[in-house]
Amino acid sequence: MACGRRHSLAVLNGGRVVATGANTAGECDVQDWSEVVAVAAGNVHLARNTGRSHSLALRADGTVLATGWDGDGQCRVGAWSEVVALAAGWRRSVAVRADGRALAVGRAVEGACDVTDWREVVAVSAGDWHTVGVRADGTVLAAGVDRSGSCAVQGWRGVVDVAAGYLHTVGLRADGTLVATGRSEQGQCAVGGWRDVVAVVAGSHHTVALTSDGRALAAGADDHGQCDVEAWTDVVVVSAGAAHTLGVRADGTVVSAGDAAHGRRDVSGWHCATT
Template sequence: MNSPLIAAGRRHSLGLRADGTVVAAGTGTSGECRVEDWAQVIAVAAGNVHTAPNTGRSHSVGLRADGTVMATGWNGDGQGDVGHWRDIALVAAGWRRTLGLVRDGTVLAAGRRREGACDVGQWREVVALACGDWHSVGSRADGTTVAVGNDRRGQCAVDSWRDVGAVAAGYLHTVGLTNDGRVLAVGDRSAGAGEVSAWGDVVAVAAGSYHTVGVTGDGRVMAAGSNEAGQCDVTGWREIVAVAAGSTHTLGLRADGTVVATGNNEHGQCDVTGWNAIRSPD
Protein backbone atom coordinates (compact mmCIF):
# COMPACT_ATOMS: atom_id res chain seq x y z
CA MET A 1 0.00 0.00 0.00
CA ASN A 2 1.79 3.12 -1.25
CA SER A 3 1.00 6.31 0.64
CA PRO A 4 0.95 9.63 -1.27
CA LEU A 5 4.14 11.59 -0.50
CA ILE A 6 3.43 14.45 -2.90
CA ALA A 7 0.02 15.76 -3.91
CA ALA A 8 -1.30 18.28 -6.41
CA GLY A 9 -4.62 20.11 -6.47
CA ARG A 10 -5.78 22.83 -8.83
CA ARG A 11 -3.95 25.77 -7.23
CA HIS A 12 -1.62 24.14 -4.69
CA SER A 13 0.91 21.36 -4.11
CA LEU A 14 1.93 19.39 -1.02
CA GLY A 15 5.08 17.52 -0.08
CA LEU A 16 5.68 15.22 2.88
CA ARG A 17 9.12 15.59 4.43
CA ALA A 18 11.04 12.68 5.88
CA ASP A 19 10.56 14.08 9.39
CA GLY A 20 6.75 13.92 9.10
CA THR A 21 6.17 17.62 8.49
CA VAL A 22 4.48 18.98 5.37
CA VAL A 23 5.39 21.76 2.94
CA ALA A 24 2.96 23.52 0.60
CA ALA A 25 3.18 25.70 -2.51
CA GLY A 26 0.44 27.95 -3.86
CA THR A 27 -1.57 30.97 -2.85
CA GLY A 28 -3.79 28.98 -0.52
CA THR A 29 -6.72 31.37 -0.66
CA SER A 30 -9.00 28.85 1.07
CA GLY A 31 -6.45 27.91 3.72
CA GLU A 32 -5.39 24.73 1.95
CA CYS A 33 -1.72 25.62 2.43
CA ARG A 34 -1.92 26.05 6.20
CA VAL A 35 0.04 22.91 6.98
CA GLU A 36 3.03 24.40 8.80
CA ASP A 37 1.92 22.96 12.14
CA TRP A 38 1.28 19.43 10.90
CA ALA A 39 3.53 16.74 12.35
CA GLN A 40 3.87 12.96 12.38
CA VAL A 41 2.26 12.79 8.95
CA ILE A 42 2.72 9.71 6.75
CA ALA A 43 0.56 10.63 3.72
CA VAL A 44 -0.97 13.71 2.11
CA ALA A 45 -3.79 14.41 -0.34
CA ALA A 46 -4.89 17.55 -2.17
CA GLY A 47 -8.43 18.31 -3.22
CA ASN A 48 -8.67 18.94 -6.94
CA VAL A 49 -11.29 20.76 -8.98
CA HIS A 50 -11.19 21.60 -12.66
CA THR A 51 -14.22 23.88 -12.91
CA ALA A 52 -13.42 27.60 -13.13
CA PRO A 53 -16.11 28.96 -10.76
CA ASN A 54 -14.63 26.93 -7.89
CA THR A 55 -10.93 27.58 -8.43
CA GLY A 56 -10.52 29.11 -4.97
CA ARG A 57 -12.12 26.19 -3.16
CA SER A 58 -9.55 23.57 -2.27
CA HIS A 59 -8.61 21.48 0.74
CA SER A 60 -5.65 19.45 1.98
CA VAL A 61 -5.64 16.23 3.97
CA GLY A 62 -2.95 14.66 6.14
CA LEU A 63 -2.78 11.15 7.57
CA ARG A 64 -0.91 10.79 10.85
CA ALA A 65 1.13 7.79 11.90
CA ASP A 66 -1.44 6.93 14.56
CA GLY A 67 -4.18 6.49 11.95
CA THR A 68 -5.95 9.78 12.58
CA VAL A 69 -6.65 12.36 9.88
CA MET A 70 -6.60 16.14 9.70
CA ALA A 71 -7.75 18.58 7.03
CA THR A 72 -7.43 22.26 6.23
CA GLY A 73 -8.96 24.54 3.62
CA TRP A 74 -12.41 24.96 2.21
CA ASN A 75 -15.05 22.86 4.00
CA GLY A 76 -18.26 23.93 2.31
CA ASP A 77 -19.53 20.37 1.91
CA GLY A 78 -17.99 18.87 5.04
CA GLN A 79 -15.02 17.38 3.22
CA GLY A 80 -12.81 18.43 6.11
CA ASP A 81 -14.91 16.72 8.77
CA VAL A 82 -12.44 13.89 9.28
CA GLY A 83 -11.17 14.57 12.80
CA HIS A 84 -13.13 11.65 14.24
CA TRP A 85 -11.73 9.08 11.80
CA ARG A 86 -9.56 6.37 13.32
CA ASP A 87 -7.37 3.47 12.15
CA ILE A 88 -6.94 4.98 8.68
CA ALA A 89 -4.26 3.57 6.38
CA LEU A 90 -4.65 5.79 3.29
CA VAL A 91 -6.37 9.02 2.27
CA ALA A 92 -7.55 10.53 -1.02
CA ALA A 93 -9.08 13.90 -1.81
CA GLY A 94 -11.24 15.08 -4.69
CA TRP A 95 -13.67 17.86 -5.45
CA ARG A 96 -15.55 18.61 -2.21
CA ARG A 97 -14.74 15.10 -0.96
CA THR A 98 -12.31 13.12 1.19
CA LEU A 99 -11.93 9.34 1.37
CA GLY A 100 -10.21 7.32 4.07
CA LEU A 101 -9.20 3.68 3.75
CA VAL A 102 -9.61 1.90 7.08
CA ARG A 103 -7.08 -0.78 7.91
CA ASP A 104 -9.79 -3.44 7.70
CA GLY A 105 -10.33 -2.67 4.00
CA THR A 106 -13.49 -0.61 4.36
CA VAL A 107 -13.71 3.02 3.22
CA LEU A 108 -15.04 6.20 4.85
CA ALA A 109 -16.18 9.31 3.00
CA ALA A 110 -16.81 12.93 3.93
CA GLY A 111 -18.17 15.67 1.71
CA ARG A 112 -20.54 16.19 -1.18
CA ARG A 113 -23.05 13.39 -1.73
CA ARG A 114 -24.95 14.61 -4.78
CA GLU A 115 -23.11 12.71 -7.53
CA GLY A 116 -22.76 9.49 -5.52
CA ALA A 117 -18.98 9.68 -5.26
CA CYS A 118 -19.21 9.21 -1.49
CA ASP A 119 -21.29 6.03 -1.76
CA VAL A 120 -18.45 3.77 -0.64
CA GLY A 121 -20.05 2.25 2.43
CA GLN A 122 -20.35 -1.18 0.84
CA TRP A 123 -16.75 -1.40 -0.34
CA ARG A 124 -14.67 -4.20 1.19
CA GLU A 125 -11.08 -5.48 0.93
CA VAL A 126 -9.90 -2.21 -0.64
CA VAL A 127 -6.14 -1.57 -0.79
CA ALA A 128 -5.91 1.59 -2.95
CA LEU A 129 -8.06 4.70 -3.49
CA ALA A 130 -8.43 7.58 -5.92
CA CYS A 131 -10.72 10.59 -6.20
CA GLY A 132 -11.72 12.21 -9.46
CA ASP A 133 -13.78 15.36 -9.58
CA TRP A 134 -17.11 13.53 -9.47
CA HIS A 135 -16.21 9.88 -9.01
CA SER A 136 -14.28 7.63 -6.65
CA VAL A 137 -12.30 4.50 -7.43
CA GLY A 138 -10.97 1.68 -5.30
CA SER A 139 -8.69 -1.27 -6.00
CA ARG A 140 -9.35 -4.48 -4.05
CA ALA A 141 -6.87 -6.98 -2.67
CA ASP A 142 -7.84 -9.50 -5.34
CA GLY A 143 -6.94 -7.07 -8.14
CA THR A 144 -10.50 -6.13 -9.07
CA THR A 145 -11.67 -2.53 -9.12
CA VAL A 146 -14.80 -0.66 -8.05
CA ALA A 147 -16.04 2.85 -8.85
CA VAL A 148 -18.97 5.06 -7.88
CA GLY A 149 -20.20 8.51 -8.85
CA ASN A 150 -20.69 10.34 -12.12
CA ASP A 151 -20.28 7.94 -15.04
CA ARG A 152 -21.36 10.12 -17.94
CA ARG A 153 -18.22 9.35 -19.97
CA GLY A 154 -17.78 5.77 -18.78
CA GLN A 155 -15.17 6.70 -16.18
CA CYS A 156 -16.67 4.19 -13.74
CA ALA A 157 -16.59 1.26 -16.16
CA VAL A 158 -13.85 -0.63 -14.33
CA ASP A 159 -15.67 -3.83 -13.35
CA SER A 160 -13.82 -5.88 -15.95
CA TRP A 161 -10.35 -4.85 -14.80
CA ARG A 162 -8.17 -7.53 -13.25
CA ASP A 163 -4.76 -7.68 -11.53
CA VAL A 164 -4.89 -3.96 -10.70
CA GLY A 165 -2.71 -2.72 -7.85
CA ALA A 166 -3.15 1.05 -8.09
CA VAL A 167 -5.70 3.51 -9.46
CA ALA A 168 -5.88 7.20 -10.38
CA ALA A 169 -8.83 9.39 -11.34
CA GLY A 170 -9.13 12.62 -13.28
CA TYR A 171 -12.07 14.79 -14.24
CA LEU A 172 -13.76 12.34 -16.61
CA HIS A 173 -11.29 9.45 -16.85
CA THR A 174 -9.92 6.65 -14.68
CA VAL A 175 -6.56 4.90 -14.83
CA GLY A 176 -5.51 1.54 -13.43
CA LEU A 177 -2.01 0.17 -12.99
CA THR A 178 -1.67 -3.60 -13.24
CA ASN A 179 0.80 -5.58 -11.18
CA ASP A 180 2.88 -6.32 -14.27
CA GLY A 181 3.34 -2.64 -15.13
CA ARG A 182 0.64 -2.11 -17.75
CA VAL A 183 -1.77 0.85 -17.65
CA LEU A 184 -5.51 0.69 -18.28
CA ALA A 185 -7.85 3.62 -18.93
CA VAL A 186 -11.56 4.28 -19.32
CA GLY A 187 -13.65 7.40 -19.71
CA ASP A 188 -13.40 10.53 -21.82
CA ARG A 189 -11.02 10.16 -24.76
CA SER A 190 -11.23 13.66 -26.25
CA ALA A 191 -8.02 15.00 -24.68
CA GLY A 192 -5.97 11.82 -25.12
CA ALA A 193 -5.55 11.13 -21.40
CA GLY A 194 -6.50 7.51 -22.00
CA GLU A 195 -3.82 6.86 -24.61
CA VAL A 196 -1.71 4.72 -22.29
CA SER A 197 -2.09 1.23 -23.71
CA ALA A 198 1.48 1.23 -25.07
CA TRP A 199 3.04 2.06 -21.72
CA GLY A 200 5.02 -0.65 -19.94
CA ASP A 201 7.22 -1.19 -16.89
CA VAL A 202 5.16 1.44 -15.06
CA VAL A 203 5.39 1.52 -11.25
CA ALA A 204 3.18 4.51 -10.42
CA VAL A 205 0.46 6.57 -12.10
CA ALA A 206 -1.34 9.86 -11.51
CA ALA A 207 -4.25 11.59 -13.22
CA GLY A 208 -4.94 15.29 -13.65
CA SER A 209 -8.11 16.78 -15.05
CA TYR A 210 -7.23 15.95 -18.65
CA HIS A 211 -3.84 14.24 -18.47
CA THR A 212 -2.24 11.05 -17.18
CA VAL A 213 1.31 10.56 -15.89
CA GLY A 214 3.30 7.38 -15.32
CA VAL A 215 6.69 6.54 -13.78
CA THR A 216 8.74 3.64 -15.11
CA GLY A 217 10.94 1.33 -13.11
CA ASP A 218 14.07 3.14 -14.23
CA GLY A 219 12.82 6.55 -13.10
CA ARG A 220 11.62 7.98 -16.39
CA VAL A 221 8.24 9.72 -16.73
CA MET A 222 5.60 9.52 -19.44
CA ALA A 223 2.53 11.66 -19.96
CA ALA A 224 -0.55 11.60 -22.17
CA GLY A 225 -3.40 14.02 -22.70
CA SER A 226 -3.81 17.77 -22.69
CA ASN A 227 -0.58 19.75 -22.60
CA GLU A 228 -2.21 23.16 -22.78
CA ALA A 229 -0.26 24.42 -19.75
CA GLY A 230 2.86 22.29 -20.27
CA GLN A 231 1.71 19.72 -17.71
CA CYS A 232 2.95 16.88 -19.94
CA ASP A 233 6.47 18.27 -20.43
CA VAL A 234 8.09 15.51 -18.39
CA THR A 235 10.17 13.55 -20.89
CA GLY A 236 13.43 15.03 -19.61
CA TRP A 237 12.83 14.06 -15.99
CA ARG A 238 15.08 11.35 -14.53
CA GLU A 239 15.44 9.44 -11.26
CA ILE A 240 11.77 9.99 -10.43
CA VAL A 241 10.19 7.75 -7.80
CA ALA A 242 6.69 9.24 -7.53
CA VAL A 243 4.41 11.62 -9.42
CA ALA A 244 1.32 13.69 -8.67
CA ALA A 245 -1.00 15.35 -11.15
CA GLY A 246 -3.04 18.44 -10.39
CA SER A 247 -5.66 19.93 -12.62
CA THR A 248 -3.10 21.44 -15.01
CA HIS A 249 0.28 20.83 -13.39
CA THR A 250 2.49 17.83 -12.60
CA LEU A 251 4.92 17.07 -9.78
CA GLY A 252 7.76 14.56 -9.76
CA LEU A 253 9.63 13.36 -6.68
CA ARG A 254 13.28 12.55 -7.28
CA ALA A 255 15.16 9.81 -5.48
CA ASP A 256 17.25 12.47 -3.68
CA GLY A 257 14.15 13.97 -2.02
CA THR A 258 13.83 17.02 -4.25
CA VAL A 259 10.78 17.81 -6.38
CA VAL A 260 10.34 19.01 -9.97
CA ALA A 261 7.21 20.59 -11.40
CA THR A 262 5.78 21.59 -14.76
CA GLY A 263 2.57 23.14 -15.99
CA ASN A 264 0.31 25.93 -14.80
CA ASN A 265 2.03 28.08 -12.17
CA GLU A 266 -0.45 30.93 -12.05
CA HIS A 267 -0.88 30.52 -8.31
CA GLY A 268 2.63 29.37 -7.41
CA GLN A 269 1.69 25.69 -7.30
CA CYS A 270 4.89 24.80 -9.17
CA ASP A 271 7.20 26.78 -6.86
CA VAL A 272 8.84 23.69 -5.39
CA THR A 273 12.49 24.46 -6.17
CA GLY A 274 13.43 24.82 -2.52
CA TRP A 275 11.77 21.63 -1.38
CA ASN A 276 14.13 18.95 -0.08
CA ALA A 277 14.14 15.93 2.19
CA ILE A 278 10.76 14.84 0.83
CA ARG A 279 10.10 11.29 1.91
CA SER A 280 10.73 8.55 -0.65
CA PRO A 281 8.40 5.57 -1.19
CA ASP A 282 9.11 2.55 0.99
Protein backbone atom coordinates in the same frame (compact mmCIF):
# COMPACT_ATOMS: atom_id res chain seq x y z
CA MET B 1 3.30 14.65 -2.54
CA ALA B 2 -0.01 15.95 -3.88
CA CYS B 3 -1.22 18.47 -6.46
CA GLY B 4 -4.55 20.27 -6.33
CA ARG B 5 -5.92 22.71 -8.84
CA ARG B 6 -4.07 25.73 -7.44
CA HIS B 7 -1.82 24.37 -4.70
CA SER B 8 0.77 21.68 -3.98
CA LEU B 9 1.69 19.71 -0.87
CA ALA B 10 4.63 17.53 0.14
CA VAL B 11 5.85 15.54 3.11
CA LEU B 12 9.39 16.42 4.19
CA ASN B 13 11.89 14.17 5.91
CA GLY B 14 10.79 14.09 9.52
CA GLY B 15 7.08 14.12 8.77
CA ARG B 16 6.48 17.84 8.43
CA VAL B 17 4.38 19.19 5.55
CA VAL B 18 5.00 22.11 3.21
CA ALA B 19 2.52 23.77 0.87
CA THR B 20 2.63 26.34 -1.89
CA GLY B 21 0.08 28.00 -4.13
CA ALA B 22 -3.27 29.65 -3.61
CA ASN B 23 -4.40 29.72 0.02
CA THR B 24 -7.89 31.09 -0.55
CA ALA B 25 -9.55 28.92 2.11
CA GLY B 26 -6.56 27.99 4.26
CA GLU B 27 -5.65 24.91 2.22
CA CYS B 28 -1.95 25.75 2.64
CA ASP B 29 -2.14 26.20 6.43
CA VAL B 30 -0.17 23.04 7.17
CA GLN B 31 2.86 24.44 8.99
CA ASP B 32 1.86 22.87 12.31
CA TRP B 33 1.30 19.37 10.98
CA SER B 34 3.74 16.68 12.13
CA GLU B 35 4.32 12.92 11.95
CA VAL B 36 2.69 12.89 8.50
CA VAL B 37 3.29 10.02 6.08
CA ALA B 38 1.04 11.01 3.14
CA VAL B 39 -0.93 14.00 1.84
CA ALA B 40 -3.82 14.61 -0.56
CA ALA B 41 -4.97 17.82 -2.24
CA GLY B 42 -8.57 18.52 -3.18
CA ASN B 43 -9.54 19.81 -6.59
CA VAL B 44 -11.69 22.75 -7.68
CA HIS B 45 -14.19 21.73 -10.34
CA LEU B 46 -13.38 23.60 -13.54
CA ALA B 47 -16.95 24.54 -14.40
CA ARG B 48 -17.68 25.75 -10.85
CA ASN B 49 -14.33 27.25 -9.96
CA THR B 50 -14.69 28.95 -6.60
CA GLY B 51 -10.94 29.02 -6.06
CA ARG B 52 -11.39 27.18 -2.74
CA SER B 53 -9.93 23.78 -1.99
CA HIS B 54 -8.84 21.55 0.89
CA SER B 55 -5.85 19.51 2.01
CA LEU B 56 -5.57 16.22 3.87
CA ALA B 57 -2.75 14.48 5.72
CA LEU B 58 -2.38 10.93 7.00
CA ARG B 59 -0.40 10.72 10.23
CA ALA B 60 1.73 7.78 11.30
CA ASP B 61 -0.84 6.81 13.94
CA GLY B 62 -3.59 6.38 11.32
CA THR B 63 -5.43 9.61 12.08
CA VAL B 64 -6.19 12.26 9.44
CA LEU B 65 -5.77 16.04 9.45
CA ALA B 66 -7.64 18.48 7.21
CA THR B 67 -7.59 22.17 6.41
CA GLY B 68 -9.19 24.42 3.83
CA TRP B 69 -12.66 24.81 2.46
CA ASP B 70 -15.28 22.72 4.28
CA GLY B 71 -18.44 23.77 2.45
CA ASP B 72 -19.66 20.18 2.06
CA GLY B 73 -18.07 18.71 5.18
CA GLN B 74 -15.06 17.37 3.33
CA CYS B 75 -12.78 18.33 6.22
CA ARG B 76 -14.78 16.48 8.87
CA VAL B 77 -12.25 13.67 9.26
CA GLY B 78 -11.33 14.15 12.91
CA ALA B 79 -13.03 10.92 13.98
CA TRP B 80 -11.26 8.75 11.41
CA SER B 81 -8.76 6.22 12.75
CA GLU B 82 -6.68 3.28 11.53
CA VAL B 83 -6.47 4.90 8.10
CA VAL B 84 -3.83 3.54 5.70
CA ALA B 85 -4.59 5.50 2.50
CA LEU B 86 -6.50 8.62 1.56
CA ALA B 87 -7.57 10.72 -1.43
CA ALA B 88 -9.12 14.12 -2.00
CA GLY B 89 -11.42 15.06 -4.85
CA TRP B 90 -13.81 17.89 -5.62
CA ARG B 91 -15.56 18.69 -2.29
CA ARG B 92 -14.81 15.17 -1.07
CA SER B 93 -12.39 13.19 1.12
CA VAL B 94 -11.98 9.42 0.88
CA ALA B 95 -9.93 6.96 2.93
CA VAL B 96 -9.14 3.28 3.37
CA ARG B 97 -8.97 1.77 6.85
CA ALA B 98 -6.62 -1.01 7.90
CA ASP B 99 -9.55 -3.43 7.85
CA GLY B 100 -10.17 -2.70 4.15
CA ARG B 101 -13.29 -0.58 4.59
CA ALA B 102 -13.66 2.72 2.74
CA LEU B 103 -14.72 6.02 4.29
CA ALA B 104 -15.95 9.20 2.61
CA VAL B 105 -17.22 12.63 3.62
CA GLY B 106 -18.22 15.62 1.57
CA ARG B 107 -20.45 16.23 -1.43
CA ALA B 108 -22.81 13.28 -1.79
CA VAL B 109 -25.20 14.51 -4.50
CA GLU B 110 -23.61 12.62 -7.40
CA GLY B 111 -23.00 9.43 -5.41
CA ALA B 112 -19.20 9.71 -5.30
CA CYS B 113 -19.30 9.23 -1.51
CA ASP B 114 -21.26 5.98 -1.78
CA VAL B 115 -18.32 3.81 -0.73
CA THR B 116 -19.26 2.76 2.79
CA ASP B 117 -20.17 -0.77 1.67
CA TRP B 118 -16.82 -1.31 -0.04
CA ARG B 119 -14.72 -4.04 1.58
CA GLU B 120 -11.21 -5.46 1.12
CA VAL B 121 -10.08 -2.17 -0.42
CA VAL B 122 -6.35 -1.49 -0.74
CA ALA B 123 -6.25 1.80 -2.70
CA VAL B 124 -8.58 4.67 -3.62
CA SER B 125 -8.58 7.70 -5.87
CA ALA B 126 -11.00 10.61 -6.03
CA GLY B 127 -11.73 12.50 -9.23
CA ASP B 128 -14.06 15.43 -9.75
CA TRP B 129 -17.23 13.39 -10.17
CA HIS B 130 -16.32 9.83 -9.25
CA THR B 131 -14.40 7.67 -6.78
CA VAL B 132 -12.56 4.46 -7.63
CA GLY B 133 -11.02 1.78 -5.45
CA VAL B 134 -8.95 -1.37 -5.85
CA ARG B 135 -9.83 -4.51 -3.94
CA ALA B 136 -7.30 -7.03 -2.66
CA ASP B 137 -8.29 -9.46 -5.41
CA GLY B 138 -7.33 -6.97 -8.15
CA THR B 139 -10.86 -5.96 -9.11
CA VAL B 140 -11.94 -2.32 -9.20
CA LEU B 141 -14.94 -0.52 -7.72
CA ALA B 142 -16.42 2.81 -8.80
CA ALA B 143 -19.05 5.22 -7.49
CA GLY B 144 -20.41 8.50 -8.77
CA VAL B 145 -21.05 9.96 -12.20
CA ASP B 146 -20.37 7.55 -15.07
CA ARG B 147 -20.31 10.17 -17.79
CA SER B 148 -18.15 9.06 -20.75
CA GLY B 149 -17.68 5.67 -19.08
CA SER B 150 -15.43 6.91 -16.29
CA CYS B 151 -16.90 4.24 -13.97
CA ALA B 152 -16.79 1.40 -16.52
CA VAL B 153 -14.25 -0.66 -14.56
CA GLN B 154 -16.27 -3.79 -13.81
CA GLY B 155 -14.22 -6.04 -16.09
CA TRP B 156 -10.80 -4.96 -14.90
CA ARG B 157 -8.62 -7.65 -13.32
CA GLY B 158 -5.12 -7.81 -11.89
CA VAL B 159 -5.15 -4.12 -10.92
CA VAL B 160 -2.95 -2.87 -8.08
CA ASP B 161 -3.61 0.88 -8.19
CA VAL B 162 -6.01 3.39 -9.76
CA ALA B 163 -6.14 7.07 -10.64
CA ALA B 164 -9.25 9.18 -11.23
CA GLY B 165 -9.26 12.44 -13.21
CA TYR B 166 -12.04 14.79 -14.24
CA LEU B 167 -13.93 12.16 -16.27
CA HIS B 168 -11.35 9.43 -16.86
CA THR B 169 -9.96 6.51 -14.87
CA VAL B 170 -6.66 4.67 -15.23
CA GLY B 171 -5.72 1.35 -13.66
CA LEU B 172 -2.23 -0.04 -13.09
CA ARG B 173 -1.97 -3.79 -13.58
CA ALA B 174 0.44 -5.99 -11.68
CA ASP B 175 2.38 -6.62 -14.91
CA GLY B 176 3.21 -2.92 -15.28
CA THR B 177 0.69 -2.17 -18.03
CA LEU B 178 -2.23 0.25 -17.86
CA VAL B 179 -5.92 0.14 -18.66
CA ALA B 180 -8.05 3.27 -19.04
CA THR B 181 -11.66 4.30 -19.53
CA GLY B 182 -13.63 7.52 -19.80
CA ARG B 183 -13.24 10.77 -21.66
CA SER B 184 -10.12 10.87 -23.81
CA GLU B 185 -10.58 13.64 -26.34
CA GLN B 186 -7.22 15.07 -25.26
CA GLY B 187 -5.50 11.68 -25.22
CA GLN B 188 -5.54 11.15 -21.45
CA CYS B 189 -6.53 7.51 -21.93
CA ALA B 190 -3.91 6.81 -24.62
CA VAL B 191 -1.74 4.77 -22.28
CA GLY B 192 -2.16 1.26 -23.66
CA GLY B 193 1.38 1.09 -24.96
CA TRP B 194 3.11 2.02 -21.72
CA ARG B 195 5.19 -0.69 -20.06
CA ASP B 196 7.11 -1.24 -16.81
CA VAL B 197 4.89 1.23 -14.94
CA VAL B 198 5.09 1.22 -11.13
CA ALA B 199 2.81 4.18 -10.30
CA VAL B 200 0.09 6.19 -12.04
CA VAL B 201 -1.70 9.47 -11.25
CA ALA B 202 -4.36 11.48 -13.03
CA GLY B 203 -4.77 15.21 -13.39
CA SER B 204 -7.97 16.77 -14.62
CA HIS B 205 -7.23 16.01 -18.27
CA HIS B 206 -3.82 14.32 -18.26
CA THR B 207 -2.29 11.09 -17.03
CA VAL B 208 1.22 10.65 -15.61
CA ALA B 209 3.05 7.41 -14.88
CA LEU B 210 6.33 6.41 -13.29
CA THR B 211 8.40 3.57 -14.77
CA SER B 212 10.63 1.12 -12.95
CA ASP B 213 13.76 2.88 -14.20
CA GLY B 214 12.74 6.27 -12.79
CA ARG B 215 11.33 7.87 -15.92
CA ALA B 216 8.06 9.77 -16.13
CA LEU B 217 5.49 9.36 -18.91
CA ALA B 218 2.57 11.65 -19.65
CA ALA B 219 -0.41 11.79 -22.00
CA GLY B 220 -3.36 14.12 -22.43
CA ALA B 221 -3.86 17.85 -22.19
CA ASP B 222 -0.61 19.77 -22.47
CA ASP B 223 -1.85 23.33 -22.83
CA HIS B 224 0.31 24.49 -19.92
CA GLY B 225 3.19 22.07 -20.50
CA GLN B 226 1.98 19.70 -17.78
CA CYS B 227 3.05 16.72 -19.89
CA ASP B 228 6.63 17.98 -20.41
CA VAL B 229 8.16 15.31 -18.18
CA GLU B 230 10.17 13.25 -20.65
CA ALA B 231 13.50 14.70 -19.42
CA TRP B 232 12.90 13.73 -15.79
CA THR B 233 15.21 11.04 -14.41
CA ASP B 234 15.67 9.21 -11.09
CA VAL B 235 12.04 9.93 -10.18
CA VAL B 236 10.41 7.96 -7.35
CA VAL B 237 7.09 9.80 -6.89
CA VAL B 238 4.77 11.64 -9.30
CA SER B 239 1.66 13.75 -8.72
CA ALA B 240 -0.72 15.49 -11.13
CA GLY B 241 -3.02 18.46 -10.55
CA ALA B 242 -5.47 20.19 -12.81
CA ALA B 243 -2.75 21.64 -15.04
CA HIS B 244 0.58 20.97 -13.35
CA THR B 245 2.75 17.96 -12.55
CA LEU B 246 5.32 17.35 -9.83
CA GLY B 247 7.93 14.65 -9.37
CA VAL B 248 10.25 13.74 -6.52
CA ARG B 249 13.71 12.45 -7.38
CA ALA B 250 15.51 9.79 -5.35
CA ASP B 251 17.54 12.49 -3.63
CA GLY B 252 14.36 14.21 -2.41
CA THR B 253 14.51 17.18 -4.76
CA VAL B 254 11.39 18.15 -6.70
CA VAL B 255 10.86 18.74 -10.41
CA SER B 256 7.80 20.40 -11.88
CA ALA B 257 6.02 21.12 -15.15
CA GLY B 258 2.89 22.94 -16.23
CA ASP B 259 0.94 25.94 -14.99
CA ALA B 260 2.92 28.01 -12.48
CA ALA B 261 0.15 30.50 -11.62
CA HIS B 262 -0.54 31.20 -7.92
CA GLY B 263 2.88 29.76 -7.04
CA ARG B 264 1.78 26.16 -7.22
CA ARG B 265 5.20 25.22 -8.69
CA ASP B 266 7.30 27.13 -6.15
CA VAL B 267 8.97 23.94 -4.94
CA SER B 268 12.66 24.59 -5.55
CA GLY B 269 13.59 24.51 -1.85
CA TRP B 270 11.70 21.37 -0.96
CA HIS B 271 13.51 18.22 0.10
CA CYS B 272 10.89 15.51 0.33
CA ALA B 273 10.68 12.18 2.06
CA THR B 274 11.15 9.38 -0.47
CA THR B 275 10.03 6.39 1.58
